[in-house]
Amino acid sequence: MTAVGESTSAAPAAKKSGFRPDVQGLRAIAVLFVVLYHSGVTWLSGGFVGVDVFFVISGFLITTHLLESLERDGRISFGSFYAKRARRILPASLLVGIATVLAAWIWMPPLLMNEVAKGAVAVALYVPNMLFAVEGTNYLAETSPSVFQHYWSLGVEEQFYLFWPAILAVGFWLCRRSERRLLVVSAVLVAVSFALCVALMSVSQPWVFFSLPTRAWELGAGALVAFLLRSGARWPRAAGTGALSWVGLALLAVVGLVYTEQTPFPGYTAALPVLATVLLIIGGAAPGRGSANRILGLRPFQFVGAISYSLYLVHWPLQVIPQVAVGEDNPLPLWLRLALGAVAIPLAWLLFRFVERPVIAWPTLRKRSRLWTGAAALATSAALIATAGGSYYLTSARGETATNQTAGEETQLQKDPAGTGFVPENLTPPLEEAEADNPSIYASDCHRPQDSTDSSGCRVGENEDAPLVFLFGDSHAASWYPALAELAEQGKIRLDTNTKSSCPSVDVPLVLEGVTYTECDTWRQGVIDRINEEQPDLVLLANYGAERPELEGGGDFATRWQQGMESTIDAIEGPGGDGSGSGSDEAGADGSGAGADGSGDGSSDGAADGSSSDGPVVDVLADVPDQGETSAVCLSKNLEDTAQCAVPRGEAFDPAVTEAEQSAAETTGARYVDLTAYLCNESMCPPIIGNVLVYRDGHHLTTHFSRLMAEPLWEEIEASLG
Template sequence: MFRGDIQGLRAVAVLLVALDHAAIEPFHGGFVGVDVFFVISGFLITSLLLAEAVREGRISLIGFYARRARRILPAATVVTLATIAASVFFLSGVDALGAIEDAVWATFFAANIKFASDGTDYFQNEAAPSPLQHYWSLAVEEQFYLVWPLLVLMLCLLVRRTRRRRERPGRGRHAARASDPPAPGAGVTGAAVVLLTVVVVASFAWSVVDTRHDAVPAYFSPLTRAWELGLGALTACLVPALRRLPRLVLGVVSWLGLAGVLVAALTYDPGTLFPGYAAALPVVGTAFLLAGGLVPAPWGPQRLLSVPPMRAVGDWSYSFYLWHWPALIIAGALWGPVSGWSGLVVLGGALAVSAASYQLIENPVRRMRILSARPARGLVLYPAVVVLMLPLMAGAQTVVEKINTTDGDWITTSNFGRHRGDPKPDFSSDPDVALVEASVLAARNGAEIPRGLSPAPLAADQLKPEVGACEYYPGFLDKLCPRGDLSADRTLVLVGDSHARQWIPALDVLAEKYGYKAYYLVRVGCPGADVTPELKVGGPSTSCERFQDWAVDKVEQLEPDVTIVGSESSSNRGYVDDHGDLVDDPDQTLAMFEDGMERSVARLGAHSGRVVYIGDPPATDFQVSVCLSKRDASLRGCMATRDPRSMEMTAAAKAGALRAGADYVDPTKWFCVEDSCPAVIGHFVPRRDLAHITVEYARHLTSALDRELSLRRGAEPARAP
C-alpha cells in the first residue's frame, strides 16, 4: 500500500542531507538524513520480501535483483557519467583522476570501502572531497541487499521443512486442517523477527565499539550500518502487532520520532562521534515515524509529511540525492566555497535537474516493458553498466593525462627564465638552496612548467615512504624492523608521525652510507612531541599515547647513537590536557606543543647518544600538486606562501627541543625563499599535499640532510642558529 507520509519522510531525509552539505545553518547534523533513508529502505524492501514469502512460500531472487537494477542503476549511471565529464573539464587533473577512480568503485557498489580506506589514510586528510563521495551510502544498501534476500529465502526453506516434519502421519494434532490451510509462507515473519533482532543487537553493539576505536572507517562500514536497515526491516515484520496499538499511542510515537530526527539534525555536527550511540536518535526516530503512520492520528505529523510538495520532493529524493553533491563540489571548484544563499541556488538547480531526471530517466527505465515483462532481462543492466563504464573511465583518464602534458625545460641556476640584460643573481653557495632560489625566479619570470616532473602532479600522492612490516597504524604491533646496515655496530632511530616518516627515503641512504642499523618508530597522526592530539572525528587519540610510551621504551632498549625526532606542525587539531579536556586555543596549543617537544626530547635523550629534531617544512596555503594539474596552470600561478601557523608551531617545537639539549635541522631553506615557496624545484614537485614531502624530493635532499645531520664517525654536528 502506498503511503504518502513515507514519501514526505524521504523528502525530509534528502533535504536534511542537502542543507548540511551546502553548509546552511543550523542543519550541521543533516548527515543523519542518510540514516533515515537506511531505515525507510529496510522497511519498504522487507515489506515486499515478506509479502512475497508469505504468499508464495518463497521469493524470487532474480525478480528482486532485477527490480533493484531497474530502480538504482539508470539514474546512478547517468549521474556518474555527467559527474566524470564535469570533473574532467572543470576540476584539476588530480581531482578528476580521483573522481574517475571513485567512479570505478561506485560501479561495483564498493565506494564505501574506497572512502573508508581514504579516510583512515592520514596522508589523504587534505584531499578535496570526491564529487562521488555520497555513493558510499548506495554501496552500503546494496551490500545489505546482497545478503538479506538470501537470508529470507533460507527462512522460507526452513519454515517449509519444519512444517513438513510436523505434518507427517502420526502428528495429527500438528497437521493443518484441510478447511483452513495456512499461507505457504506462514511462519516466515516470526523467524525473520528472531533473526533481525540478533542482527540489530549485534550490529549496534559493533557500531558502538568500532566507532570508538576508529570512527572514520566505522562511518562507512556495512557492519556498523546493518542495524539501521535491520531496524527498518524489523519494523516491517512487526506491522500486524503495531497496527493493534491505540491511535493515541501511535500519534505520540510519531511526534517523538520526528523530534528525534530533527534534534539530531540540529544538534549534531561533524565532530559528533558517529554512528555509534549517536545514530540511535535519528534511527529509532524514523522507526517510530514508520510505525506511527500505520494507523495515523489526525493530529499526527503524517498529514504534514503527506502534503503534495513534500510528496513531490520525496518522489525526486533518489535523483536529488545523486545530483546535489556533485553540483555543490563542481560549483565550489568554479566559484569558491558554496554556502548560505549560494548553496540554496545550487540546490535549487540540482532539484530542478532531479525532477527532470525522475521523469526522463528513473520512471521510464523502471517501467520499461521489455525489462519488466521478464525479470531476467533486468539483470542484464548490471553487466551492461560495467561494459559501458569501464571503457569510458579509461578514456576519461587518457583525456586528463593529455591535458596535463608539459614541455618546459628543467630549472637550473643557469636556466630560470632570465630576461636579456638582467643581472645574474647571487645564488647561495649551497646547491640545494640555490636551486630553490632559481625556481622562485623561474616562476616570477614566467618560465614554462618543466617536462618530466618528478613525481608527475597526477601521481604526487601515490608513493609514500615505505616502512615494511612495521606499519604501526591503524593497528599496533610490538615489533621492530631494522633497516640500513644490519651488521653495523651503531644505531639510528627515527621517532614521530608521518612528518618524521617523510624523511625515510633519505635516511635509508645515509644509514647504509655511514654504517647505522636504523629503526623507524613512526605512527601516522601521532606527533613526535609528547602531546595527545584530538582525533579527526571524536575524542583523544589514546592509542597515540600508548605508542609514544612504547617508542620511548624501545629507545631505552636500543640505546641508539642518534635519535631523530619529527613532528607535524601544520595541524589545526587541538590537544587533550591531563584532565582529558580538549584544548584548542591557539596560544595554549602552542605552549603545549613546545612543552611536549621538550618532554619528548628529554625522555629520548636519556637513552640516546644524541637527539636531533628535524623541523617541519613550512606548510603551504594551497596544494601545489593540485594547482599544477589545472588546465591553466603556471609556475607563477602555483607559487605558494608559507602557512603562518605552521611556522609558529615549528618555532615552538624548536625552542622546546633546544631547551632539552637536542640539535636542530631547519629544512625551510630547501622549500622556500622567505615567503615564496615554488611549486616546482628544478624538475621536482616537492610536496604531495599541503605539508608532506614527496618521496622523490626527499630522496633528492639526501645530500642536504647529510650535511646537516653529520652522521659520519667523528663529524661535528651542525648547531642550530
C-alpha cells in the first residue's frame, strides 16, 4: 500500500477505476439468486445469499470511490457523495413503496394494513432492518412476511453509507494520509464485526441477521478488496489470478445449492458467499482471458445486472401480496410463483428506464448536489410517512371489520359447536385486538422468553387446601393459563405456571433459528426438578408439536417426540425419587383416546384411574386445532361467511404427532385429555363460537375463549385427581 504522494510504476494503473462488466454480471447472479429463491425454486435453497453478494459489491464500489476522492482531493465531499446515493436509491424506492401500499390496500385483508403502514414508516426512516430485528423476524422461515421485508438490506446499506465515509475520512487524517495504515484500521473493524456476527448467533439470530454491526463486515470485505486492488501489489494483476474468479463462481454455486433455511445464518456460514464474491472481484480484475469475465460479460447478464436494483425492489411485493390475498393456507403453485418472478423483469426494466436512470442523469440534481441531497432525502421520507399514515385512513375507508349483526353471548361451551357464520359486531375480542389478546403471564413475565432459563414459576390461587397443579409447556400451554387461572380464582386449584416460548416440556433437543436451543434444555430440567421437589397433585403437559420444531440430530419427528414425552413423564418422580413415573402401568389397550386426527370427544383413561401413589398425576393435554393462517386476518375479508376461515377437522391436527402423544401417555400411565369436541364439530373447527373469537392467531387460543374452557377443563382435572 502506498500513501498519497508516494509513487510506484504500478500504482497509478492499479488505482484507476471504471465500469467493470464482470461486476455488473455478478450483480445479475446475485439478484437472480434472490428472485428464484423467493419464487420457490427448491433446488436453489441457498439463494438468499444473493443479498450477501450485493453487500460485498456495494462495499467494494463505494470504498473505491471514496478512496479515489481521498487520493485526489485529500478529503471526501460528503454533499456530493450523499447526493449520488440519494439519486441512486431514493426515487425508485419511493415509487415502489407507494405502489406497494396501494396494491396492499386493494388486495390484502384490511387487518394487515396497519402492518403495511408500520413497514412503510420504517422504510421512510431508513430503519426497516431494525424493525424486523425488534420483532424477532426469522427471514429464512417467515410464513407471513411483511411486504417491505426485502427493504431490510437497503436499511443496512443506507446505515453503512451514513458511517463509512466519515470513518474513512477521519481514519485517513489520523493515519497521516496513508492508505496502508487505513487498510489496517479497516481490517480491524471488519474483524470485530465478523466476531460479533459469529458470537451473537447464540444470543439472537434476528439481531445478527438484520443489524448493521453484525453485517458491516460483509460490506467491509468488499472495502478491503478495494484497498487491495489500489495497493499496486503485482499478484492481483498477474494473468493466473483470473482463475480465482472461477473458484469464486464455483463456490457461490455450491453455496446456492447446498445452503438451506436450516443453515445457521449469517454467522460463520456467511463467510463462504462473501469469500466467493471477493474471489470473483479480484479474479475479474486480472488481465487476460483466464477469468470468468467472458461469462459474466454476456449480454443477458449485463441486462439483468443493470436492472438489478429495480428488480430487487419489485419482485418481493409480487410474491407476497398475491399469496396473502388467497390466504397462507393456499400456497401459490410453483408455476405461478415463477410467472410472478418473470413479470418482475419487465416491470424492473420500466422502473430502470423511466425512473432510476433518468434521475441519476438529471442535470439539475447533478449541479445542485448538496442542496438536493437533503431535499431528496427529506421529501422521500415525508412522502413515505404520508403514504404510511394514509394507509391507516385507507384501512378505515375500505370497510368495517365486523358486520352489523350481533351474536348470542357465549357463557357456557357445548360440545360440537356449530360456529357463527358471520363476524358479529359484539365479537370478543374484536378482530383488531385479537393479536394482543395474550394471557396476562406475558405482561407479567411469568411466561419466559426464549433467552430465559428462569424455572421459578408463578403461583395463582389462595385456597391452601386446593390441589396444586403445575402447568408445563410452551406457548400452547400458556394458552390454557386463563382457564386454569379462572379455576384458581374460584378456589378449585392452586396453579403453578411454567411456560416458555418455543420450548416444549417434551424432552427433545431443539435447534432454534439455526443454533442449539440450550436455554430450553436448562429451563425444562429446572422445572422438572421443581416438580420433583414440590410434589404437586397434578402436572398438565401442553405443547405445540404440529409445528414440528427442528430437532437437533434429525430423525423421525413423531418417534422422537413420543420418546421425548415419555422421558419427561418418567423424569417426574415420586417422593422417594425412584423415577417410577406418574401413573399406573396398567394402561388399557383401548385407552388411546382420540384418533390420530384428534377426533376424540373427551378424555381417555390411559391409566386405570389416572393416579399413583408414587408421584404426581400427569395429564397430557391434546393440542388445539391448527388453523393454518391467522383467523382474524382471514375473517377481516370474509365478514359475512366465516366458514371460509374454518379449517376442516381432518386437516386441523398432525395425525403422527397426535398418535405419538397418545402412545406416550398410554406407555407411561399418564392420562390423555382431549377437549377437541369443544373446539370442533364433526366436520369443521370454526373460528368464532357464539360471540367469542377462538384464536388470536392461527393456533393460540384467545384469552377470552380460554376462560370459557375453564369448566370443561375442570371436569377433566377433577377426574384425574380422583
